[in-house]
Amino acid sequence: MNSVAFAAAPVPRTDLFAADPDGIGHQTLASVGALFPIKQRRCYLNNASIGGLSLPVIAGVERFLANVRDNGRNDYPRWCEHTDTAIKDRVARLIGARRSEIAFVKNTTEGLVNVANGLDWREGDNLILPDIEYPSNVYCWMKLAKRGVSIRWVKNRDGRILVDDIRALIDSRTRLVSISAVQFSNGFRHDIEATAALCHEKGVLLNLDAIQWAGVLAIDVERLGVHFMSVGGHKWMLAPIGTGFFYCRRDALDLLDPPSVGYHSVGKHEAHMDYELSYRPDAGRFEEALVNFPGIWGLDAAVRLQLQLTPVAIEAHILGLNAHAAEELRRRGYEIVSPFGEGERSGNLSFRHPTRPGEEIEARLKEAGIDLAMRGGRMRISPSYYNDIAEIDRLIAALPAA
Numbered sequence: 001m002n003s004v005a006f007a008a009a010p011v012p013r014t015d016l017f018a019a020d021p022d023g024i025g026h027q028t029l030a031s032v033g034a035l036f037p038i039k040q041r042r043c044y045l046n047n048a049s050i051g052g053l054s055l056p057v058i059a060g061v062e063r064f065l066a067n068v069r070d071n072g073r074n075d076y077p078r079w080c081e082h083t084d085t086a087i088k089d090r091v092a093r094l095i096g097a098r099r100s101e102i103a104f105v106k107n108t109t110e111g112l113v114n115v116a117n118g119l120d121w122r123e124g125d126n127l128i129l130p131d132i133e134y135p136s137n138v139y140c141w142m143k144l145a146k147r148g149v150s151i152r153w154v155k156n157r158d159g160r161i162l163v164d165d166i167r168a169l170i171d172s173r174t175r176l177v178s179i180s181a182v183q184f185s186n187g188f189r190h191d192i193e194a195t196a197a198l199c200h201e202k203g204v205l206l207n208l209d210a211i212q213w214a215g216v217l218a219i220d221v222e223r224l225g226v227h228f229m230s231v232g233g234h235k236w237m238l239a240p241i242g243t244g245f246f247y248c249r250r251d252a253l254d255l256l257d258p259p260s261v262g263y264h265s266v267g268k269h270e271a272h273m274d275y276e277l278s279y280r281p282d283a284g285r286f287e288e289a290l291v292n293f294p295g296i297w298g299l300d301a302a303v304r305l306q307l308q309l310t311p312v313a314i315e316a317h318i319l320g321l322n323a324h325a326a327e328e329l330r331r332r333g334y335e336i337v338s339p340f341g342e343g344e345r346s347g348n349l350s351f352r353h354p355t356r357p358g359e360e361i362e363a364r365l366k367e368a369g370i371d372l373a374m375r376g377g378r379m380r381i382s383p384s385y386y387n388d389i390a391e392i393d394r395l396i397a398a399l400p401a402a
Contacts, residue, residue: 016067016075016297021162024056024305029385032309036386043370043391048184048212048348048382051238053298060158060301061240064294077105078270079293084284087300091245091381094303095229096220100282101253102293103246108211109136111230111246112178114286115207116140118256119175123148127176128169128204130154130161134184141178159186160339163194170198176205185375187338187348189217189231196225205252211244215302216318216347216384218311227252227369233295238384239302243295248283262288306385321383322349323390333402337378346396350378354402361400364379368398 027035035054038044045054059342067075088099092297105111117140127141131153141151152169154161166177177199182189192208199206208229213219216238221229229247233239248256258265258279263272264287267280279285306314322345329351337350352358358379362372372395383392 008137016064017078017086024301024308027305027308029309029313032305033386033388035305039386039391040106041369043394045381045383045387045391045395046371046373047238047384047387048235048380049373050241051215051235051384052349052386053240054238054305054386056301056305057239057298059265060188060297060299064297075288077269083291083296087296087303090300090303090307092333094219094307095214095247096222097247098222098250101247101250103231103283103286104249104296105232105246105286106242106292107136107234107244108209108230108232111228111244112137112207112209112257113140114176114230114248114256114352115176116144117259119205120255120257121147121149121175125173126150126152126171127178128154128166128174129178129373130156130180130183132156132159132161132183132185133180134209137178137180143306155285158339159188159337160344161188163191163198166195167198167202170202170204174202174204176207178207180209180212182210182217182346182348184212184348185380185382186350186378187212187346188346189339191343191400192224192226193292199227200225200246205255212346212348215314217315217335221247221249233299233302236384237299237302237306237384238386239299240292240295242292243299245299246283246286248375249287253283256286257284258285258288260286260288264289265293309385317385318347318383319345319394321387321389322347322381324389325349325381325383326351327394328392328396329399332396334399334400347384348380348382350375350380352378356400364400365395365398370398371397 033039036052038052044156088102091102092099129141129151154165179190181192196206205227208226210229211232227249231244233243234241263286266278268274334351334353358374362374
């Protein structure tokens with residue numbers, strides 16, 4: 001019988017539960033860029049689309065896969081325990097929540113659908129939605145028309161959504177306000193605190209699409225009074241595609257009937273023949289089956305890195321980069337489209353040339369190794385905490401003068 005010869009290859013560490021398993025070490029905003037290989041290849045300013053991945057994030061994914069390679073299912077109980085405790089603790093700390101209020105999802109849409117299909121809607125109910133939302137925060141609500149639920153559209157005012165305009169639409173049948181904390185197209189930062197206060201005053205639920213918020217702007221959902229929030233990991237969180245988390249405020253948990261139910265929703269683990277449908281007492285009830293463990297280990301590395309740098313410092317750094325970019329763009333004759341008033345700025349900065357099509361400029365930049373996005377006919381940059389002033393200056397130098 002011929003023996004099988006296995007190729008020799010580097011073996012990633014398989015200890016999934018070490019204190020610093022991915023080698024993050026001590027990082028600062030000045031040093032962290034060295035952890036992002038994309039900086040050696042591109043001037044990447046498109047983190048609001050797909051974020052750059054750090055070496056610790058990649059190591060986290062590889063380390064989990066190596067554990068399965070070497071041990072199969074043997075560590076499964078520890079995977080579940082570690083995910084439900086240590087990892088959720090860190091995610092909760094990042095956004096000012098409790099781990100019992102966190103469920104892992106594969107993207108923002110899954111979290112939004114938990115709310116759209118989980119609430120006990122009645123015919124004649126309505127919800128309030130801005131008219132400049134990303135499609136993920138539109139279609140799941142439009143589908144409710146079959147159940148007699150209507151959408152009341154808040155009209156934007158030059159790219160802004162005003163709290164008073166939301167107030168004017170609320171009536172006795174309004175159940176929910178669903179908004180993007182930051183608008184994808186122009187970077188408008190919504191006044192979440194004032195909107196949450198309005199919702200609590202009127203007895204209306206507040207649901208956030210926060211994929212353009214988390215990972216760039218500091219968040220405290222407990223202080224703000226948000227009821228539901230969904231975050232995909234692949235943008236500003238700088239985590240693997242197919243990861244994310246859903247926040248459900250503890251006193252709103254029983255307002256949702258989980259739209260997808262499986263054996264993890266009840267938390268009975270190995271009691272496979274116990275068919276009593278009794279949901280878990282926490283947000284884990286929205287995790288119907290095996291979660292994306294490899295991706296979540298990568299997400300955890302991204303979260304640990306952000307916690308070390310601190311959300312407040314990350315926000316200040318990113319806003320500083322965009323302030324510098326806006327100043328230089330204006331100097332070169334470009335128009336800043338993003339709202340720039342007090343409290344309106346975010347990680348997204350949209351601009352346009354007065355005469356030349358943005359698509360033409362974007363193609364020219366891409367050839368020069370500089371990446372941004374086109375949204376609504378405007379160019380949009382979205383630098384993250386690993387980007388620096390030198391990259392902004394490289395962009396400015398490559399742009400055609402106006």
